Amino acid sequence: MFGKSFSIGKTVKISLILVTLCSFVFITSNYNEFKELFNSYRTFLDELKxxxxxxxxxxxxxxxxxxxLQVFxxxxxxxxxxxxxxxxxxxELQLNIPAKLYKETNAKLYNYNVYYGRYLVNAVEGQPVDFNLINxxxxxxxxxxEAIDSLFLNVYSSFTKDKKRLVAEEASNKRKMSIHPPVSRTGSQPSSSSRPSSMRLNSRTFQHTLDTIPSEQV
Known part of the structure; x- marks a missing residue:
């Protein structure tokens, strides 16, 4: 029972770490592409500013x-x-980030979308555009x-929990060995009454939950 519970718990933890890692890889790739756009047009953007x-x-x-129009x-x-x-x-790739940061970024994206449409796409020719709002x-x-921090915390937390579990199991095994030492082949066999009444381990289950993040639809 213990072995089965541990196997399931370990599989769940590994799966969650892999999901976090994949999310990090995806957003890092897109984030770098996004930043590279600005780097590739740096001279032109500086001139506009x-x-x-x-x-x-x-x-x-x-x-x-x-x-x-092309650049923006x-x-x-x-x-x-x-x-x-x-x-x-x-x-399916919605980020698991703090609600406050989610709402803050969501609001910035919404405001940018409105400003872009109003002052570049649909604006009257010659209307001043605030560079700080369009950039x-x-x-x-x-x-x-936050994605980097989340990845680190997930991996580090899993590592420390497993380390504590292994240390606790090692200490438990040492205590059991002191109560019931190995029987020498040349010595006399201990009577059944001197043995512990039970060597069964209590079953454990490992659970991992993810906080749901409230979303705010644009």
Missing amino acids: ENGILSPGPEPTNSRDKKI EEIYSKADEMFTKYFNEDS CETIFDKVHA
Whole structure:
């Protein structure tokens, strides 16, 4: 009974660690791609920040305005992809992060989506655009940091629990050996009355629960 319970508990813990690891790998890959977009357009974005942005309108004619729409369309599409993967409540990859951080990032994504549509996609040509509001480079930084911390805590917690269990079992075995030492082949056999009445281990089960994260649909 004990062996079966331990095997199931260990399998569950390993599965949870693997799920956490996979989530970390996926979001890290997408996060790096998102950050790389800004790095690839760094010079152009710095120029926009320095000189300001005017809305190019729905049908830009000059190359600078066309590039503004192109760059921010790429950024918007990547941000939307990450939202769909990691924040949509119907997604299998929805992040298990603190509710406060989830709501904070969700709100930032919503505000960015509104501003992008209002001041770039559907704006009147020549309307001033606030670079700080249209620049969402750091929007996923806290989420990625939390994903790293979550992975570390899951793996470390599992390791420390297993270590404590092994130490406790070793101490228990030593106590049992002192009560019932091995019988020497050359000595006399102890009577049955001197043996412990039972050597059966109490069954244990290992359970692991995940806190549910409340979601806020955009």
